Amino acid sequence: MKTMHFFSFLLLISLTSCIQEDLVDDYVEPEFRVDIQNPVPARIGLNNTYQFSASFFNDIGQQIDTPITWSSSNTTVITVSSQGLATAVGTGQAIIIASVTDDNPKKTSQTITQSIGTITVDEIKEGTLVINNPRTTSMLIGATYNYNADYIGEGVLNWSSSNSNIASINAVTGLVTAKASGNTTITVTVQDQGNTLTDTTQLSVITAVSKQATLSGSYGLSGNVTFTNSSLNFSDDFSVSSAPGGYFYLSNNPNSISAAIKVGGQVNERTGAWSILLNNIDVNDYNYIIFWCDPFDVYLGGGTFN
Numbered sequence: 001m002k003t004m005h006f007f008s009f010l011l012l013i014s015l016t017s018c019i020q021e022d023l024v025d026d027y028v029e030p031e032f033r034v035d036i037q038n039p040v041p042a043r044i045g046l047n048n049t050y051q052f053s054a055s056f057f058n059d060i061g062q063q064i065d066t067p068i069t070w071s072s073s074n075t076t077v078i079t080v081s082s083q084g085l086a087t088a089v090g091t092g093q094a095i096i097i098a099s100v101t102d103d104n105p106k107k108t109s110q111t112i113t114q115s116i117g118t119i120t121v122d123e124i125k126e127g128t129l130v131i132n133n134p135r136t137t138s139m140l141i142g143a144t145y146n147y148n149a150d151y152i153g154e155g156v157l158n159w160s161s162s163n164s165n166i167a168s169i170n171a172v173t174g175l176v177t178a179k180a181s182g183n184t185t186i187t188v189t190v191q192d193q194g195n196t197l198t199d200t201t202q203l204s205v206i207t208a209v210s211k212q213a214t215l216s217g218s219y220g221l222s223g224n225v226t227f228t229n230s231s232l233n234f235s236d237d238f239s240v241s242s243a244p245g246g247y248f249y250l251s252n253n254p255n256s257i258s259a260a261i262k263v264g265g266q267v268n269e270r271t272g273a274w275s276i277l278l279n280n281i282d283v284n285d286y287n288y289i290i291f292w293c294d295p296f297d298v299y300l301g302g303g304t305f306n
Contacts, residue, residue: 026256028061032068032098032114033284037143040096040117041133044088045124045150048132052084052116055285056100061252062259063285069099077121088121124150129157129190129197138204139167139178147174147186149199155190162187166205178205209283217291217301219243227283227305232263232276239271245295248276250286255299257292267291 032054034040044050058064070080073095080086086096099113130150139145147169149157159174161167162185169176169186176186187200208228215223215238223238232248240246246267251260264276283305290302 026060026253026258028059028253030059030102030112031057032116033057034116035284037140037145039136041119043120043122043132044086044148045130045132046088046091046121047124048088048148048150050086050119050133052080052086052096052098054084054098054116056098056112057252058259060256060259061287063252064100066100071097071099073097078119086119088119091121091123093118093120122150124152126152127192127195127197129188129192129199131186131188131199131201134201135203138206138209139176140209141178141180141205141207143178145176145178147176147188147201149174149188151190151192151197153190153192155192155197158189160187160189161185161203167203176203181205181207211283211305213289213303213305215289215291215301215303217299219246219300221291221301225289225303227286227289229278229280229283231278232289234274234276236273238273240267240291241269241271243268243291243293243300245293246300247292247294249290249292250281251288251290252286254288254290254302254304257290260290261286266294 035053038053041050052070054068056064056066056068070084072078072080077090077092078086078094079089095118096116097113098116099111102110102112131147132150133148159169159171161169166180166182166184167176167178183204185200186203189196189198210226210228212224212226215221215225219240219242221240224235226233247262248264249257249260249262251257263278287305288302291300293300
């Protein structure tokens with residue numbers, strides 16, 4: 001009996017220290033996240049269009065399927081439809097703004113707004129050819145992207161890829177499909193009044209998007225973790241010991257799991273490299289990894305993905 005009382009006492013001490021780590025403030029700033037496979041262009045040509053798409057995350061970091069209202073700071077330059085289709089109607093600059101209705105009773109304002117990006121509209125000059133939406137980020141294998149070009153004239157645009165094994169492109173529409181990791185050059189040409197006009201841009205294709213976080217917290221939690229769509233990969237220097245009822249969560253709130261997703265099984269003590277398999281979780285959907293004490297519902301540690 002004395003032995004059982006002793007171990008019960010040790011367990012109580014461990015769980016009590018777990019409680020001391022509790023964090024109760026679960027508020028985070030609501031935000032819109034633009035689709036990383038459809039980056040916002042810095043400029044477009046006059047009369048061209050761009051389709052905005054974004055996801056909204058509320059004040060506990062939960063993704064909400066709610067209608068997004070789109071607007072332009074300067075409708076003489078860019079107009080935006082209710083579906084987020086921006087049209088360049090004049091030269092200059094305009095800020096594109098997204099907003100949603102806020103149903104949080106603690107808020108005095110009934111809407112949440114955020115600037116999504118600033119776009120410059122240039123007049124298209126005759127005798128010139130410019131790709132107006134070059135990729136600023138890498139593409140994932142299997143993804144598609146539609147290139148556009150600024151051109152005024154009677155010629156027909158022709159698109160090509162320097163390595164169709166990396167990415168193929170429709171010669172007429174400019175729709176590119178990523179096929180294998182590597183780099184390729186996208187070229188557009190047109191025959192204009194006896195002259196050949198050309199513009200090029202570089203495209204990178206990668207196997208998977210990833211983000212990294214450095215872990216720290218109670219019970220010696222330390223090391224690094226890499227987040228991909230298919231797994232969480234913990235580094236060789238990962239370590240945690242004697243953690244009571246510890247589980248990892250992916251969250252948009254550094255202090256709370258109220259809108260988080262639990263990944264993997266219980267982790268009490270572990271060192272060295274290991275992985276947690278994920279079922280097609282988009283790395284753009286979560287900003288934090290949290291180590292949580294499930295028995296007492298308290299925070300033990302974590303890290304921020306960058």
